[in-house]
Amino acid sequence: MKQLLEELIRADIGKVLENEPLKKHTTMKVGGPADVFVEPKSIEGLMKTMEIIKKHHADWRVIGRGSNLLVLDEGIAGVVIKLGNGISHLTIQDEEITVGGGYSLVSLSTLISRKGLSGLEFASGIPGSVGGAVYMNAGAHGSDISNVLKKAHILFADGTLEWLSNEEMEFSYRSSILQKKRPGICLEAVFQLKKGDRDSIVSTMQKNKEYRRETQPWNHPCAGSIFRNPLPHYAGQLIEKAGLKGYKIGGAKISEMHGNFIVNEDNATASDVLALIDFVKKTIYEQFQIKMETEVEIVGRNK
Structure with a gap:
C-alpha cells in the first residue's frame, strides 16, 4: 500500500491522504479510516488514479458527498475515491x-x-x-x-x-x-x-x-432514509406505528421527526447505528411480519 500511495502522490492527480477518517466525508459523521483517500482534481486525474490502482491490484470504491452511506468503524481497505469539486x-x-x-x-x-x-x-x-x-x-x-x-x-x-x-x-x-x-x-x-x-x-x-x-431531521448528522419502503407500506410509518421513534442505542437515535431516519445525536459509532438498524428490522418483523431492507449503503472492512 505504501508504494501505491507514493505513486499516487507523484502522479499529481489531486488530493492524496493516508488513513483519512471517513467520518469527515459522510453526512452521518461516522466511519473509520480509508487506507488511501483520493480526491481527483479532474477526470484525467481520476483515470490516472484508476490506472495506478489497477497496476497495484488494490481494492477501491467511490464516494460522493457521503449521504446515503454508512462506513463501518473499521474503515475501508484499499483506496477510497471521492468525486468532488474537481469533477x-x-x-x-x-x-x-x-x-x-x-x-x-x-x-x-x-x-x-x-x-x-x-x-x-x-x-x-x-x-x-x-x-x-x-x-x-x-x-x-x-x-x-x-x-x-x-x-x-x-x-x-x-x-x-x-x-x-x-x-x-x-x-x-x-x-x-x-x-x-x-x-x-x-x-x-x-x-x-x-x-x-x-x-x-x-x-x-x-x-x-x-x-x-x-x-426530516437534517439539522442533525444523518444519512438520509435508512430503509427502503416495503411497498405498499412506508418504512417511516411502520417504524412510528411500532413505537420506535426516539429509541436510542449508544449515540444513535431514531429521529422523533421521521421514523426512517437515524441521527447521530451524541458521537455515535457505526456499531451503534448498525445495532439500531438490526433492532428495527427485528421489531418490524415481529410486529408486522414485514422484512425491512436498508436503502443506506453499508460499506467497510468485514462487509
Whole structure:
C-alpha cells in the first residue's frame, strides 16, 4: 500500500491522504479510516488514479458527498475515491445539460430551476452528488433520476469508458446497473429537461425543500432514509406505528421527526447505528411480519 500511495502522490492527480477518517466525508459523521483517500482534481486525474490502482491490484470504491452511506468503524481497505469539486463541470444547451459526477445535486437543481428548466425539482432537498444520485437512482416527490437521465458516462473497474443510455442503466427503485451487475463510476450525466415557467418551477422546488426541512431531521448528522419502503407500506410509518421513534442505542437515535431516519445525536459509532438498524428490522418483523431492507449503503472492512 505504501508504494501505491507514493505513486499516487507523484502522479499529481489531486488530493492524496493516508488513513483519512471517513467520518469527515459522510453526512452521518461516522466511519473509520480509508487506507488511501483520493480526491481527483479532474477526470484525467481520476483515470490516472484508476490506472495506478489497477497496476497495484488494490481494492477501491467511490464516494460522493457521503449521504446515503454508512462506513463501518473499521474503515475501508484499499483506496477510497471521492468525486468532488474537481469533477463538477456543467454545460447547458437548450433543454439538455451535461454535468460532472461530483456536482452537488441540491446546487444543480437550484441553478436549473432559476433558468426556467423543469425536471429536477424533486432533487432540491437530496443532499448528494450527481454521480451518487445516478448510481442509486435517487428520487423523491414522485420522481427520480430515471425520469430525466438521457445517458451517463461511466468508468468501469477495468479502466474502460462507456456512455450508457437510460435503458442500459437498468434503473429500478433506488437501484441501477452500477450497483452490482456492472460496478462503475458515473463521471458525468446528461439530463433531458423541459423549459417551463420559471416562477412555477422555483415555487415547486421551494415547497419540496420546505417539506423536507419540516419533516426530516437534517439539522442533525444523518444519512438520509435508512430503509427502503416495503411497498405498499412506508418504512417511516411502520417504524412510528411500532413505537420506535426516539429509541436510542449508544449515540444513535431514531429521529422523533421521521421514523426512517437515524441521527447521530451524541458521537455515535457505526456499531451503534448498525445495532439500531438490526433492532428495527427485528421489531418490524415481529410486529408486522414485514422484512425491512436498508436503502443506506453499508460499506467497510468485514462487509
